[in-house]
Structure formats: structure tokens, C-alpha cells
Amino acid sequence: MHRGTVHALVGENGAGKSTLMKILYGMQKPDEGTITVDGARVSFNSPGDAIDRGIGMVHQHFMLADNLTVLENVVLGSEKLHGIGSAARRKIRQISQQYGLGIRPDALVEELGVADRQRVEILKVLYRGARILILDEPTAVLVPQEVDALFANLRELKAEGLTVIFISHKLGEVLSVADEITVIRRGTTVGTADPASTTPRQLAELMVGAELPTPETRESTVTDVPMLQVQGLSLAESRQVTVPETSEPQLPTSDTLEEPGVPVGRMLLDGISITIHKGEILGIAGVEGNGQTELIETLMGMRNPDTGAITLDGVDITHAHTRKRREDGIGYIPEDRHRHGLLLESPLWENRILGHVTEPPNSRRGLLDPKAARRDTLRIVREYDVRTPGIDVTAASLSGGNQQKLIVGREMSHHPKLLIAAHPTRGVDVGAQAQIWDQIREARREGLAVLLISADLDELIGLSDTLRVMYRGRLVADADPATITPEELGSAMTGAATGHLEHPQHPEDGEAR
Amino acid sequence: MRKFDKDRLLLGLAGPVLALAVAFVLTSVVLLASDRDPIEPFRLMFDAASFSDVQVLIINQTGTYYLAALAVAVGFRMNLFNIGVDGQYRLAAMVAALIGAAVELPGPLHIALIVIVAMLVGAFWAGIAGILKTTRGVSEVVSTIMLNAIATSLIAWLILPSNFGEQPPGSNDLTTGDIPESGWFPALEVTGGEIYGFTFVAFALGFVYWFVLNRTRFGFDLRATGASSTAAQASGVDAKKMVLTAMLISGAVAGLAGMPTLLGDTHTYSFNFPVGVGFTGITIALLGRNSPVGIFFAALLVSFLDKTSADLDQHGYEKEIATIMQGLIVIAVVVSYELVRQYGLRRQQRKVGEELAAGHALKTAKEAAK
């Protein structure tokens, strides 16, 4: 990497980008290899060491205290540099002006929008004298206008001779801002690219790799009986986003943001319409944070949509309670099983009751039936191959794969009409993965409708009957899993391609947007 | 499977046993440091407990503490801290005493009225905190503490002779007037005195508590919310409704805590009515780990300390040593429970791994097919 450049590091989720950056910032130690800064070989034991070497990191999840002012957040831990009073304030104003960040030192962080917070993070790093900035997925939480503003800031930094390392998997953005691009996959560098002569598609191919999933040869079980119908579902984030004019030169007397900006509450879900038929698996592809979590939570009744309607098997459930929806036949494999799927410190048989406390065999006439629940837990353990010495051990003591098999077993045991499966095989070993896939397929044959959300493109393509791509809260593209390649899907996920991918004769075009 | 049950039981016992041992040793150290015999007071206390009148006192006290601790435990089971049990208990006892003294009804009806009023008042007072939490997000700890203070003022005001109270001739105390005999709960005559009839109601309530928590859907939802509010919500529990319901139940039970004394002994509410019962209830619920049986033994232990220490003064020892011991027990208990819990979790994870490696897993369908 060279001084005064923006260097982008791209790769899929889990390709090793974040790990690399943690090593660079001293949060993790490498097993082998060396790091050289300005010609000197260095090794970092803590973030402090990295800071001393002029490396600063802007974390994906901001490290800011909401109830402190910008000034306080910036000087914290570096009080010795310029104190915590007017000298520090002057310094912050000066940095803010120098790089066009437009930051008010005395604003409470709580009052700031996401983009402002990010600029505070950048300022925090600059305040400590960093010459190399690492930005971890900085655009993930921003709306397009904010992204443009951020890029303007980055160009400013570059012009001042700073080096920026930009981690992302949004290819379009990378191409527009980076001077050099390094692509990594499965922990190794697979190539470099020159943004001037590379297309998003080429980059996507590099990023996803050449290996294709073995497409499942399968009979279609899709019927024409709609099970889940979602019409124009929208959900706005309850926050205000400020779009400052940071690319404009600042007024000499004012380094503050006098205009609070245009309130454009980010749309978490924007007019989602889908139909899943009996026996159909609908897969939704998308980079995480593009609205999948919100879609699931809205379908489960954990969030209330602003507009739109949800119909399950002909019954309107838009405003039904979560429990009612579960009783009506929605099975749910949650994205975060520790937070939403299990009682970690409770025994397995109580976990078997969770979410289905009103249904047999767990309860009869309002009373729990522990005997029957235990018996059924044993059955699930047996049929779904949950590796455990007993059903009285806590859920926490099982491995992730076995926890997941228990959840799948539990949800399948109630013969759902619709299964919402979010990352059903995440953190699951290979054997269990195939098993879970088999179970989902089998249920589909019996008429189950499945909404599948996954970051694993092979899984999506292999299982789904229909594919949709979600980007910034909208379904932007659809595809036929029989012919689509992960590369094509990948570029659609980054917003580089929209509409129908590849085969225009698909019957449900109208519903994708 | 059996083995895990046994392990759990052992670990479950390890916490309190360890804590009690440490508390005893520390108490002895305190005694030694203050130049007293480190063992003698314990012996004296056990001696005192061999008298039947002291035993009756202990049982009666246990009933009251048991109810107060159950009230606290209902909240604890879903991570709600009802610090206001004391205020709910006093206000409920006071209003119930007022109503009880004001009416004359046939026996069972009279008692039922008093009990129901007590439950409603307790639930109402706790419900205020519940509503503040669900609608305004006010921490129940703070609101219940404030409600305690307000209850104190409110009682002081209500009991003024110019309002609803009475001043018995020749006494400084203020009372709510005597409940007619139809509102007295029949007691059990034993050697050494009378066991309040309501004490048995209290213990019966322990069974109800167990049943509701472990055998009903509602109880499962409540426990699930306490174990993981996010998972409970995803499973279909309405969190806000749960908070309010739990507070109401907790308050209603707290309202009952005054009943053994009111219906069995004083038959009136006065400034001599025991205070601080709610706070002792917190200690007992912690010590008993929110289980109905554990709470019973914890209540018995604390009552034992309370009642048998009263005579220590006459033997040249300071009865306050019992309070110190109570404090030491609580600290030892909370620390040891936390340590044992963390240890137990780690240990079970390791053991499960070992058992699986050794091939002790339950047979699965796949293996059966082989």
C-alpha cells in the first residue's frame, strides 16, 4: 500500500477481511507473517501499539458513548495530548475544518445521525495522529447520499497524504473510491485489481471464486396454492439521517452544521411483495443488513410494519401476535439462535417447549405436560440426530450444530405450513448441514412453504425454487436457481445488477421490483 | 441421564452449603475478634430452639417470611426486582385491617374479604410500578423504593385519628381499630402456643407457586422471559403484559404477607406492626434460589436466627450477632451462587463433550439403523 491512496480490501463474508484488520490494529496476534510500516517491521500487542504507529481503526460497530459529547468521545484515553478543554476543542475544530468533516465538538453523540457518528470515529482516529486509517465496512449502515459524503471525506484525507484502507464487499462503491483493490478469499489474497480497468462483474468473479455449487437435480414440488402472501410491506427506521454538505468548503466562521439536514428515515423494508406457494422454497439473497432481519421479524410479528399486508393460507395475519402466528403454523429458525431460539441455561426438554407452549404435546388444557414433552424431546433427539448424553443437560452445553438440529427438530415437529429459516446451517458442521437440508427438502415435498434467508450462496441456489435479491430494504432482482451462478448472484447482491437475472421467461416477474 | 440429575443436585446444594459454612466461620471470627466465645452462641441458639414456645414463634415467623419471599421470588423469576414488597405488605395490611374492622360479616366471608382486600391493595401498589415500567420505562427498583416511602407517609396519614385511625385510651400508639372476632383466622393449638392458621395457607401457596410456574403455560412464559427475554419474545410472549402481570401477582402475594400476623395475632394494624419484612423476603428469596422448597428452608433459617437470638443477651452475648450473620450469609450466598453457576456451566459443557467422546450419547435414528 502506498501513502496517499485509498486501498480497498474486498471479499465475501468470512473471507478473512476483518481478521486481517484486527491483526493490523493489534487486537489479534498473527500466527506467522510480518507487518511493515514505513519500512520498519512492527508487531502489535494492543490497539495502543497500533495507535502509536499511526494506525487508526474505524470499527463497523461504532465505539462511541452516546451520552458523552463529541469532544469527550474524541479526547477519551488521549487526555494528555491537548487536555479536555478549549485546547482540545480548538484541535478538533481544526481537524474538522482541515478534512471537511463538519463536526460540532459540543454536540451529544446521541443527537447525531449515523453518518455524523462515523465522521466522529474518523476524527477520533485523526486526533491521535493516525496516518493510516482502516475503515471496516463503513458504508454498511449508510444511505446513498451519506456514502457519497463519506467518499468525499476520504478523498480529502487522501489529498492530505493519509492512507486509507477500505474494507467492503460492495463492489460498485469500491470501484468508485479505491485506487487499488486487493481481493481476498478464504483467508488468502487471490488477486489485485486496478479499478480503472475492472468491471464489477470481474471483481465479483474474483471475490466469489470459480468453484460452483453442485446444482441439485430435483423434481419441482411447487404447487400453485399460495401459502404466504406479502403485499407492499414497508418499515422505516425511526431515526433521522443528516446529509451534510461536507464536500463544500466550510464557511470560515462556522465549523458547525447549522442545517440539521434532510430527514430521510432509512427504509428498512421498502415495498416488499412476495408470494410463497405450498411446496416452494423461496430464497432471499443479500448482503447482511439489507433488511432481511427486519423482514423476518415483521413476518414473525416482532415488529409492526408501517404499511402492507401479510396473509398466511388465506388468513390475514398482518396484526396478529407472534404466538398466534406460531399457532397458525409458522415455524421459525432464527438467525441468532442464542438470542431468539434457545433458553441456554434451561434443559433441552424445556427448550423443546419454547415457542410451542400452547400446542400438543407440550401442554393440555392450559397445563404443561412435562412427561409428553420429555418423551417428544427424546424423539427429536433420535430423529434429528442431536448428539447429547441426555435431555436434562442445558442447551448451552451442546455444540452449535446440535443446538441447531434441536431447533430444526422442534419447529418441524409442529408441521408448520410455512417455515422461516434464517441461516439454518450457520455455524453448523458439514454433516449436520446436509441433514438439515434434507429435512427442509423433505418437508417441502409434503407441501411446506419455506422462506430461506442465507449468506451461503451455495445453500441458497441448491435449496431454493425461486430466488430474490434484497438490497437496501428492497427486492431488486430475481433469478432462477437452476441456471444462476454465484457470481451473478453476488453482483446482484452488491447492487450492481437489478431486474431479472438471466432468464426472462420466469412466470413471476411482476412481483419482483 | 440420572448422573446429570445427581450432579445438578450436588451443585445446587454446593452453593448454599458453601455459603452457610463460610458465613458461620466468618461469624465465629467476628465473635473471636470481639473477645467472645466463637461457638457458645450457636449452642445457646440451638438450645433455645428446643423449647416449644420458641418453636411456635419460629414457625409463625416462617409463615410471614415465606409469603414475603414468594412475592419477591415471583419477580426474580423473570428478572424483576420488586424491592417494594415491604411497602406493599404494610399498605395492604393497613387497608385490610381498616376494612376488616369496619364491617361485620359471617366468619369465612369476613376473612375472605380481608384477604382479598389485602391482595388487591398489594397488587395495586405493585401495579403502579409495573405500569410505570411498561409505559414510561421507569426502573422498577427505583419506583418500588419510592413507593415504599410513599406507603409509609400514606399509612401515617391514613392512620391519624382525624382520618381513619383510632388512638386506644392510655396509649401513644395509633391503630386501625380491632377486627371483630368473626374476622380472626382459626389457629392451631399446640404445646407452646398457637400456630397461626394462615401459616398453613402460606405453605399451601408455596405449592401453588410451584404448580403455576412449572406446570402452566403462563409459568413457562414467565420463566422463559426471565431466562432470555429475547427468546421469550420470539416464542410469542408479550413482554409488557408479562411485566405487568408479574408485578401484580408479586404485589398480591406481598399483600398476603401481613395476613398471618393480622388475622392470627394483632387483629389490628398499628405502628407496632412488623416492618422490614419485605426486605427480609429479598434475603430469603436469594438464599432459597426462588424455589418453593429452598425458600421454605431459608425462611426457617432466618426465623430461627431471629427468634433464638433474642435470648442471647441474657447469657452475656449480643443478639445483634444474628443480624451480622444474616448479612454475611447473604453476601456469601450471592457470591457462591455466582461462582458455582459459572463453574457448573463450564463443567457441564466439558462433561457433555467427554460423554459424547466416550460414546455415551443417546441412540439416534441413524445409529439404530446401523
Added chain:
Amino acid sequence: MSTSNASAASAAPKAPRNGGRRPKLTLPVILLIIAGGLALFSLVRVISGANDLTSVGQVSGALQLAVPIGLAGLGGLWAERAGVINIGLEGMMILGTWFGAWAGFQWGPWVGVLMGIAGGALGGLLHAVITITFNVNHIVSGVAVNILALGATRYLSNFTFAEEPGGSSKQSPRIDAIDRITIPGLSDWLADLQDKHWFFVSDLAGVLGGLVTNLSLLTVVALLLIPVTYWALWHTGFGLRLRSCGENPVAAESLGVNVYKYKYIAVIISGGLAGLGGAFLAIVSTGIYQEGQTGGRGYIGLAAMIFGNWMPGGMALGAGLFGFTDSLKLRGGAENVHAMLLLIAILLVVAAAW
């Protein structure tokens, strides 16, 4: 214990929701609020005829009662700002009364004050060990500290006060008083003015009079601690680090702040302040230690702090209000109580409208 971990996490994000949508508490705003409050009192006094409501004696008494509550509240503020809930304030205060009196009657009131602080700090240390090192739920630990403090002081009284002339196992011998100051001319003039019972003017005079009449030096120290706390927490690097531990410990850690250390310091200071409040009760308010003297003031202090939105100034206002209602109750008189009820009714209407 299954209740312990999760709830500690859920209790931690406390609610210092300063700023944001609410108007900022700048000096003019505060002065306006005080003036408005005073006018309200004045109105209530005129309507109800309870002229004692804002008399010099009333205000002076209220101040005396407000100081321990305020000190406890200040203690709560230090702990909460570092992210530790301190329900143990009551116990630390009890330790303060006992140690303050014990040292006070032997070696003079100022030594008593220091020992009171030390006693409270000891309670704080215990709370810190249980919550920070052993990671036990803050509220559970606080309750335990309260019980232990109560038992320990009662027990110790038997060996100390009981053996002294003028003392018993429930109370200490008399402690020498701390000097009191009265500003001669001003105080009398204000008292005269207050006696005229004019709307607002007399009330203002009463309040100011109460602030300059018969003022204990320890009261002055306590009052000074409010700006000192504000300065230490909001205008020093130390205070910034301490607050960052309460606001976002992960971020603080990532910037090299030793979160453990600052939490310990905060909780020990918190205990020391509560202890000072206890010492004030024993040495200044009554001149002796009495069992049960604190009467829940530790809890009320916590409430005053929350009333004051986790800020020293607001906390002081809250403590003043609680002290004032206490003083009304103490000075008795049905008139005062009726006036108080009227005041509460008005406040409720205002709160409902807001």
C-alpha cells in the same frame, strides 16, 4: 443464581437521558425554574394561610434535612456515572453514622467526619468487590451490604457506646458540635422581611434567610461538594474516564481506559459520600448516634439523584425538595400538611399536563 447475570446487564443501561429532546438546563433556565417553584409555594402559602411554609426556620430545617439526602444522592451519582447501581447507599450511610459518632465523641467532630467517610468507603469497597470482581447483580449486592452494615453497627454498639457514660447499645454519647455560622445583620433583616408575609418577596427572604442562618460548617462543606463533583466529573480527564466506564465500557477499554480501576474508585468515593451523609446526621443533625437514624435516607438520596436526572445540580434540587417535605412533617401542624397536599395536587396536574 440465574437471576444474577442477565438482569445486571439489563439494569446497566440506566437512563441519564439528558439532552436530546428536552431543553438544556442552562443557568437562566434553572433560575426560572427556582423562581417558578418559589412562586408556586408562595401561592400555596397565601391560599392555605400556612405562613410557616417558607419561614426562615422552616427553610433552615429543610436544609439541615436535605444535606444527608443530598450527600447520599451525590454518592449514588458517582457510582451510577461509572455504571454501578448502588442500592447499598443506605448501608454505607449507616456505617457513616456509626463511625462518625464513634470517632466523634472521642476525638472531636472533625475526626468523626473523617471516620464517617472512611466507614462509608469501606462499605463501598465491599460493594465494589462483590459487583465488579465477582460480577454479582448490583441490586442484590446492595441489599446485602445494607443488611451487613445494619448488623455490624448494632453489634459494635454493644462494645463501644454501651460501655460509655451517656451511651447505650442503641445510642452514642453526645458529640461536640461543629461550629455554626450566622451572618449577623443580613439574617435578621431577612427574617423581618419574611414576617411581613408578602407574596413572593417574603418567601424569597425566607429561603435566603434559611440559607444564611445558623449554618453548620459541615453544611457548607456538603454544599461545596456539589460544584466540586460537577467539576471533577465533567471538567477533568479523570472524570471523563470515569463517566466513559458507565456510558460505554467497551469503547473505553478500546481506548486504553482501565475500566476496573475507575469503577472501583467511583464506588469507593460513592460510599465515602454516603458515609459523610451519615456522619452529618450523627454529628450535626442530632449530635448523637441513634440506631435506625438514617431512616431510608440512602434510598431517598438515590431517588433524588434520579429526580435530578443524574446531574449534581438537579440532584441538589431533588434533595432540597425531599428535605423540605421532611421538614414540613417534622415541624408538624395540620396547616402545613394541608398546604403540602395542595402543592402535590398542583404538581400532579402540572406533571400530567406535561
